[in-house]
Amino acid sequence: MLEIRWHGRGGQGSVTAAEILATAAINEGKFSQAFASFGPERRGAPVLAFTRIDDKEILIRTQIYEPDVVVVLDHHLSEGDDIGEGLKKGGIIVLNSAYGPEKYAGKFPNARRVATVDATGIAIKELGTPVTNTAILGALVRATGVVKPESVEEVIRERFKAYAERNVAAVRAAFAQTKIFDREGHW
Amino acid sequence: MKRVGLSGNYAVAYAAKMADVDVIAAYPITPQTTIVEKLSEFVANGELEAEYINVESEHSALSACVGASLTGARVFTATSSQGLAYMHEVLFMASGLRTPIVMANVNRALSAPLNIWNDHSDAMAERDAGWIQLWTTSAQEAFDATLEAFKIAEEVLLPVMVNLDGFILSHTYEPVILPDESLVKEFVPSKPMVNRVSPKFAYSIGVVGPPEIYYEMKYQVVDAIENSRKKIKEVNKEFCSRFGREYRFVDAYMMEDAEYALVTMGALTGTARAVANGLRKEGERVGVVSIRCFRPFPKEDIVSILEDAKGVGVMDRALTPGGPSNPLFAEIATALYDITRRPLLQSFVAGLGGRDVTADDFKAMFGLVKDVVKEGRPRPCVYVGLRE
Numbered sequence: 001m002l003e004i005r006w007h008g009r010g011g012q013g014s015v016t017a018a019e020i021l022a023t024a025a026i027n028e029g030k031f032s033q034a035f036a037s038f039g040p041e042r043r044g045a046p047v048l049a050f051t052r053i054d055d056k057e058i059l060i061r062t063q064i065y066e067p068d069v070v071v072v073l074d075h076h077l078s079e080g081d082d083i084g085e086g087l088k089k090g091g092i093i094v095l096n097s098a099y100g101p102e103k104y105a106g107k108f109p110n111a112r113r114v115a116t117v118d119a120t121g122i123a124i125k126e127l128g129t130p131v132t133n134t135a136i137l138g139a140l141v142r143a144t145g146v147v148k149p150e151s152v153e154e155v156i157r158e159r160f161k162a163y164a165e166r167n168v169a170a171v172r173a174a175f176a177q178t179k180i181f182d183r184e185g186h187w
Numbered sequence: 188m189k190r191v192g193l194s195g196n197y198a199v200a201y202a203a204k205m206a207d208v209d210v211i212a213a214y215p216i217t218p219q220t221t222i223v224e225k226l227s228e229f230v231a232n233g234e235l236e237a238e239y240i241n242v243e244s245e246h247s248a249l250s251a252c253v254g255a256s257l258t259g260a261r262v263f264t265a266t267s268s269q270g271l272a273y274m275h276e277v278l279f280m281a282s283g284l285r286t287p288i289v290m291a292n293v294n295r296a297l298s299a300p301l302n303i304w305n306d307h308s309d310a311m312a313e314r315d316a317g318w319i320q321l322w323t324t325s326a327q328e329a330f331d332a333t334l335e336a337f338k339i340a341e342e343v344l345l346p347v348m349v350n351l352d353g354f355i356l357s358h359t360y361e362p363v364i365l366p367d368e369s370l371v372k373e374f375v376p377s378k379p380m381v382n383r384v385s386p387k388f389a390y391s392i393g394v395v396g397p398p399e400i401y402y403e404m405k406y407q408v409v410d411a412i413e414n415s416r417k418k419i420k421e422v423n424k425e426f427c428s429r430f431g432r433e434y435r436f437v438d439a440y441m442m443e444d445a446e447y448a449l450v451t452m453g454a455l456t457g458t459a460r461a462v463a464n465g466l467r468k469e470g471e472r473v474g475v476v477s478i479r480c481f482r483p484f485p486k487e488d489i490v491s492i493l494e495d496a497k498g499v500g501v502m503d504r505a506l507t508p509g510g511p512s513n514p515l516f517a518e519i520a521t522a523l524y525d526i527t528r529r530p531l532l533q534s535f536v537a538g539l540g541g542r543d544v545t546a547d548d549f550k551a552m553f554g555l556v557k558d559v560v561k562e563g564r565p566r567p568c569v570y571v572g573l574r575e
Contacts, residue, residue: 018360019192019360022192022360023191023192026191026361027191027363031361031362032192033361034359034360034361035354035360036358037357058457059458059461060458061454061457061458063543063545063546166194
């Protein structure tokens with residue numbers, strides 16, 4: 001089972017991103033859950049969302065405390081110290097950042113892979129607004145390979161309708177521009 | 188048939204739509220809101236031909252449902268927590284007037300302090316209202332139970348409450364198999380209700396029942412809910428033959444040779460099973476007993492499933508302050524009272540007001556049940572995760 005924790009701020013679409021990924025996995029025939037940690041819902045406040053993906057039925061319904069993957073939608077939160085909390089040894093970090101992944105590698109000793117993408121820049125260019133959820137999905141798919149990029153695009157087309165193509169463009173741009181750092185060693 | 192990703196709330200909305208409800212009256216409340224939001228979308232875009240009544244409160248929502256149901260319409264509403272509490276007096280009218288209303292109750296804690304998160308206090312406070320109560324452990328089960336609820340309600344002329352845990356089920360996206368609408372219509376065909384009010388057959392409803400008549404009329408609700416057991420069983424059987432998923436009053440998981448068990452309701456069940464799977468691999472003979480039908484309470488099933496266990500932990504996600512035990516524990520203890528050899532019962536409270544009940548919490552509960560069996564007597568109720 002793959003467990004993913006999403007860090008964002010209210011309004012950036014973290015919960016939607018968690019749901020799009022889960023739906024893409026379900027459409028590929030997998031089992032998945034997407035849910036949020038519902039605090040007071042305030043625009044701008046840090047929010048957590050979660051996705052589980054497995055080949056068999058998922059029984060557990062707790063929050064995720066030791067994720068395999070941590071995804072950060074907000075470039076300010078990417079600089080925070082606590083986002084790697086509980087990351088499993090050999091895990092993957094996907095950050096919204098204009099910097100290369102090497103900058104962050106030292107901060108996450110448990111991470112086998114660190115990926116960065118300028119999701120804010122891509123969102124502003126493709127959507128005209130800094131809503132980074134679809135761009136970061138492109139980076140997540142590139143860094144983990146957990147679902148096919150087309151599966152994500154299909155869900156976005158279904159869900160966003162009028163804004164679908166611009167969001168698909170954001171996914172594709174992020175997929176292409178994601179920079180990956182892999183740590184040496186046995187994981 | 189198609190397999191899609193849906194939240195528990197959307198699954199319920201799809202079930203109500205496929206059951207082709209005639210009237211929806213509802214007032215929004217978190218975490219139920221997305222059910223009636225989705226249904227209003229279905230009505231607005233023409234996918235569902237129904238009367239959608241916007242009301243100013245939950246009391247009015249259920250009152251409108253009672254009135255509509257008395258005309259023979261298929262009626263649906265949904266609520267949570269304070270909304271259910273606000274419906275309290277009308278709940279008893281709905282059962283007393285024998286209106287087959289289906290209501291989704293998205294379980295949420297009761298104030299104060301104000302809390303939008305999950306526990307079972309809302310439904311437990313209404314256990315004596317004469318409603319059939321079904322409990323679900325996944326979005327698929329919420330969909331299936333809602334479909335079954337229409338059929339059960341209309342066969343036995345009692346209202347049915349379908350419970351799903353707030354956020355944990357209501358807002359979690361997961362796989363749901365949606366059957367073809369034509370198959371759903373065969374399962375719950377629209378049929379005109381007999382002896383209902385109309386301009387042609389006007390008569391008074393809800394009149395005074397003085398001492399000479401009240402007792403007998405209330406007893407009819409007792410009689411109806413007792414007799415509903417047979418019908419619920421038949422509906423489960425028909426559901427399985429049509430859709431392939433089998434439901435029982437109580438779901439016994441790995442109980443054939445279990446020495447220790449946890450009794451759960453709702454979304455706690457999944458994590459309990461996942462932890463039980465792990466403990467089985469370590470050689471522990473553990474099982475999980477999940478109550479799907481809380482009203483009518485499945486006393487005989489509980490006896491046959493639990494009588495051979497050594498120790499049973501009962502998990503309440505609600506409180507009975509000042510009572511001899513919490514609500515689910517009281518039901519289980521009562522069910523087992525008449526048998527001579529019964530398992531030792533340990534009471535747990537967990538997950539109030541949305542507090543996460545972790546896998547470690549479940550391991551600790553299974554371990555504690557084993558310990559109290561060794562010690563030969565249960566401990567006072569254990570409040571799992573409560574900070575000192």
